[in-house]
Amino acid sequence: MAKLNHPVGNLDYTQSTVVIIGAGISGMCMAIDLLRRNHRNFVILEKGSSIGGTWSDNKYPGCCCDVWSSLYSYSFEQHANWTREYPGQEEILTYLTGVASKYNLYPHIRFNTTVKEARWDDATRQWKVQVSVSGVKTSEFQSAYELTANILISGVGQLNLPRWPDLPGIDDFKGKSMHSARWDWTYDWSGKRIAVIGNGATAVQIIPELVKTASQVTIYQRTPQWLIPRMDMEIHPAQKALLAVPFLRRCKRAIMMFLREQSHEAIVNTESSMSQEIRDMAKGLMHKGLPDKPELWDVLTPKYPPGCRRIIASDDYFPALNLKHVYLETRDIQRITEFGVETVDGENAEFDLIVYATGFRTVEFLHPIKMYGAGGRELSEIWEGGATAYYGVTVEAMPNFGVLYGPNTNLGHNSIILMIEAQSRYLAALLDPIIRAKEEGRAIAVQPRTEIVREFNQALQARLATSSFADPTCRSWYKTAEGRITNNWPGTVVEYQRGLSLVRWTDYLKTGDVEGEYIGQKKESKIGYVEEVWPISKGTLLVGLSAALAAGGYYFQGARRRR
Template sequence: MAKPPAFTNTRVLIIGGGISGMAMAIELITRYSIREIVIIEKSGGFGGTWRDNVYPGAACDVFSSLYSYSFAQKFDFTRTLPGQEEILTYLTDVAQEYKLYQHARFNSSVRKMEWNDDQLKWYTTVTIDGGKDSEYSTSYKVVSDYVISAIGQLCKPKGFDIPGLAGFEGRVMHTARWDRGLDLTGKKVAIVGTGATSAQVVPEIAPITKHLTVCQRNPGFVIPRHDNELSPWQRWLRANVPLVRKRIRAENMNFRELFHQAVTQADSKYADLMRQMNNGLLEKQLSDRPDLQEKVKPRYNPGCKRTVITNDYYPTLKRPNVDLETSDIEKLTKNGIKFQGIDEVRDIDVLILATGFDTFNFLGDLHIVGREGQTLDQIWPNGVAKALKGIAIPEIPNFGMLYGPNTNLSHNSLILVIEAQARCLAAMINRVFTVRRNAGNGTLAVWPKKEVTERHWEKLQDRLQNTSFSDPACSSWWKRHDGIIVNNWPGTAIDYQRLLEEIKWQDFDATGSAKSAFNSEVSKSGSQTVPRVMEEAWLSRSSLLAIVLGGLAAGVTLHRMWRLQCM
């Protein structure tokens, strides 16, 4: 008789079903055959941010050739820069291919995790937020050996504290919670924010609104969006000629890595190129509106804020039904919005918040109790998030996180980071399980040493303070009010991948009946290698062409010699 599935006991619990959670589950299943996995996802399906963000114009600003897993590359994206729907379709297809649905529990969220020091187990409270499952239960607990957070940095929409908001009788919605049933045709709309999201929304909704007020707090660096439709023959070539596909991905990888200098080194030639691109757009698209040029021109170094990539944002600001307002919002009235220094109250029907996410509150609203009853608030005093290599937290045993503190990229595809993290964490989990099994199915829990994590964090901050991220001339979603940068990684994607290639087990503490076996292994080997996925191009185009031509020439010579011998 088959053993019934254990709905409340598992080896690994993964919180989040987006790109990170999916990568983690696939790595455990395919590389280590660890299948006792439960994935808790608050929404109704896989996809994460690409399922949540369905606002008009939602799209990626990373090349489509780089925006898929290395182990499950999508060859038939229809555009150079993919849209939300295509990305979501891709992710759901991957979930289906790797049979992740059998591990998933949707419309569920995790509010509390408690570590049991006696059993060396996690007791995680799962709340059922909707669907038919909520008809028979509102919550239950899952007992697991390991917990992985794949919540990410961009999951909790950030509100905007505006006086009078409670009395406003119009509609208010955040771009990450877009109401598809709301028709903006003929409406008077105000949108707060002029970042990457707003730059996608504004050109889409401006033509249908009666009037659109764009509320700018800080202008962004805007550069052209080099997006093109990929023709059928281009898609065919990528799908059917592996060498071409690999070369395209590698060249795009190299280009994006070079872009790192533009957003980190204010005096680099690439930063100057960013300035030139922005100035070029201003002169080309707003040459007849010097008033708008003055308002939208950034006054800080490239990279201080997230770069905005668009071709149609500036032209939209010139529409007769669009106003760019740079004065601070004073308050909302019953049916309008008032700006400081302006007597007139502007009537609005809808207020859209393109205000981003609560990026400093890592792990969302999750209440974590670690070793000896220590809470995350105690481990992270003053809310400063610190994690060894961005994936493990002191005093939180058998726990890992993807897209954690100081792992965000502002120049390349995050999938490159996420895959490296999933590889590293899966190797750590497998080592813990292997040591336990070899020690007669004993118990084992590991966590990073506090002093090692502190040194790692201090080195990061020293590097980050010498980048454009720390420019005091602007604020961003990765820099706190005290200047501490808790989100961004200071190096390239390859730098981060190399950081995770080695697991130094001497940097970890351990407990449990298998502790002596673990310490014995650490004393023998000291570290563990986790090979990274190498996708960058090693040869330039000219070198590659020389090799190809040389190979052809050699082939012709050999053919001639063979013919002479046969005569």
Template sequence: MATHARRPDHQVVIIGSGFAGLGMAIRLSQAGCHDFVVLEKADEVGGTWRDNTYPGCACDVQSHMYSFSFEPNPSWSRMFAEQPEIWAYLRRCVDKYSLRPHIRFRSEVTGCAFDEAEGLWRVSVADGRVLTARVVVAGLGPLHVPALPNVPGLDRFQGTTFHSSRWDHDYDLAGKRVAVIGTGASAIQFVPRIAQQVGQLHLFQRTPPWIMPKPDRVMSPLERRVFQRLPFVQRLYRDAIYWQLESRILGFNVDKRLVRAAEALSRRHIARQIPDDPELRAAVTPTYTLGCKRVLISDDYYPALTRPNVELVTSGIREVRERSVVTADGVEREVDAIIYGTGFRVGDVSSLNIVGLGGVELNDLWRREGMQAHLGVAIAGFPNLFMLVGPNSGLGHNSIVFMIEAQARYVLECLRLLDERRARWMAVRPAVQREFNQRVQRRLGRSVWQSGCESWYLDDQGVNRTLWPGFTFTYWLRTRRVREADYDLVTRASATPLDPVFGGRSAAVGDGAELVGAGRS
């Protein structure tokens, strides 16, 4: 006897409105799917570029590459745009593509559960609402949950504390004694800015990063006019940037000897910017292979460390007291505020309780087996759930926006396959996902990212669950088409017609249950 499946509230629910979520929404709209909703926990779009407002926040990929290929911006003011300009770009995209009617602000998703009987996802929102959707696209981004240091006594500190991604603009740093914990990508941007304001800055470094000169400059009015009037010139400019960035993979995962020239350039950068303090130069010079951690760019970080009111502390922190920080060598430094420049919990989806087939919870699965997905997009056992910038689709050498666009196109192809096969859902086959991840890990094992250093690329088992191991154009080619044999496509009996994702007439679904186009084991 046939069960009765209800029509979903929406064909597609997108979680998040950063580059990933907005890119997916735009591509859906362009493809003719207008029955989608974007759930955003905040009161404005932007994701990372809305939340990170710390002084000096900027992209470390050239602006013309760190933007949608279908929406070039000829008016970037700098080679490396700062946060306000990137955030404004995203808001313009929302308005240009008429996305605001699709966005539900202050709608934090707390859980997603797949209802196998109806073939729908039930998406729970913090305010108590439950939306049903045929497809869920998670555009959470890998860098949105702050990572806090595990230091004894942090909870008893009586001064002001905040993470760089939750910057307290109401706190006046002028003349204060400030401790900064961490020397990663965020810290090297805000430390030079606040060093000019604070009375004393103690910068606690665990491991020095490799830092290259920053080839930043103002885009001239002439360049901007040319890009505006001759779009193909900007396209060529973007392409040149792409291939220049893409060449980095040759050293990272083809021949690690190629990074030696970059290491030499970085050491010369240190020598030029810290000419009179050999002890400080030694302290900021890494001893691991360049690229093992994310390579950073800055022209003002090293000079900031030479200021008389800045102290670089390389002794580990033993504890935090009510008004001070005590290091392993017993030195106590009194401070008024502590700023965490400690990055993010990469790929953390613990805030979402995602439940797939058989009641399997994604967080439990990933805790047991490590984060895994097919192409960083589809997860075995979680039908019609697609992730953007999922496991092993991040980058250490090029623009993540390029990967987001490739993944959004892949998701569209999956949705078209659902329509063509009149299937209620599709799920990547476990063997396909397993084989993909085995290939990825074999390639990563030969890379600079497995050179022995500790980095946020690695999980607690030392496995790189973050980065794509090769050229981005190979990923682009791999995601151009969906291999139907990689998926089980499933129909279920229903008295309710199955509406196609991309509009048109409803597709009738027959009685019984079957696999459509399933690959062989």
């Protein structure tokens, strides 16, 4: 039998101290934090055949990030060689692959492995994880097995399970159909008649690419979106040279972090002056991008406030919509036919390709995994009416369990990686005593107190109820059909990071061999957080900012002349 702190090998293949579900940004971050604490007895179960999570699943044309590249990276692995201010899917996936290689994560990952069920055993204080194995060769060894673990971490996130629309006849279409998160690059859409169902962030990225070679593109819009300028551009070689200096790289990231945090007010407060600025900016962008189709201005202008749904950044959506072979359809869809789409008034349109840019099943956290916690309680019962968690990371009646990018941790204004890092650091500290106790042959179970979780979420929902997310005039993937906001965090990133900067052991119920140096009578454990708004003195940063603005002004003027 391998030693308890060694990587899981052949002899202990069905036993692990920690099981992480998902090899995306969250799962990788958790694994790296475990390695930092010298914990190596963990496995990552990935249902796909590569790392990257959403950046491996979403490979549609035009797929890119809507957060600046300087912020869309781990704080401990800032990248100096981004080619654009907003990185594309392939570049992000390459970055993540490099991180996985640097930290030697691949030996810990089991690809083509899907978690079907996880059940907590009160007697042994362990999780029993049921997995199935796909892949032609891998499944020849075993098609399914049970894996026991002291700790279970979910890194599946909120954007992993495609949501297909509930439309009659969807399976009857004889042409080509594909969901944006399951793009088929073997299909050539040149010269084809294309219907795009949906007009959210994904559709806004796909459509400008499709219109370049398609003979006709029709967008079926249910709800208009607020669009603001993206102002993307290539990163100049001179800037890359400067960013090779870690100090300057941190300065740029700090400035961008500061600017993003300042935009929080516009997202949550519909009455703020910044919110009005977004409306004016969006209308100006639309009028400039659609000069030949002013009849569309009204139907493209949302009736709900900015922030209620995710604000989309794009420089090329409206110009694409302005083209003569591109059409906007606002009538509701009655059904999908063998040859195309029928609207509620009975009119039929024929297409060669239907693209479903209809998002993900966001409020169904961990779906379709079946989970059973202490006393056999099912997670679906605990989360009836909407998912809840303490700071989005720990769940009542679920011992030794953690969630990354869980309930109420999504953002509308900043990089989600900043949230994930805080969660991962917190969980690593919370679970550290459990791992160390196991190495000495002892078992500890830790779960948040029910009253603490409920008090936290009552306060959270009270704040959310006054935010733009709760506006009754719009539907969004942030909330359930009943209107409960299960996905978004109401505050800033820094506020969240500070909230998870220490473990308050009094918030947790501890059972098992808890005496001694591991937990004992400790009231709290300080973790701290990565300070990125002011990583250097404000005076120094002000000098750097002034220089950056001067250089940036020169650079933007040059870019404008080139365009």
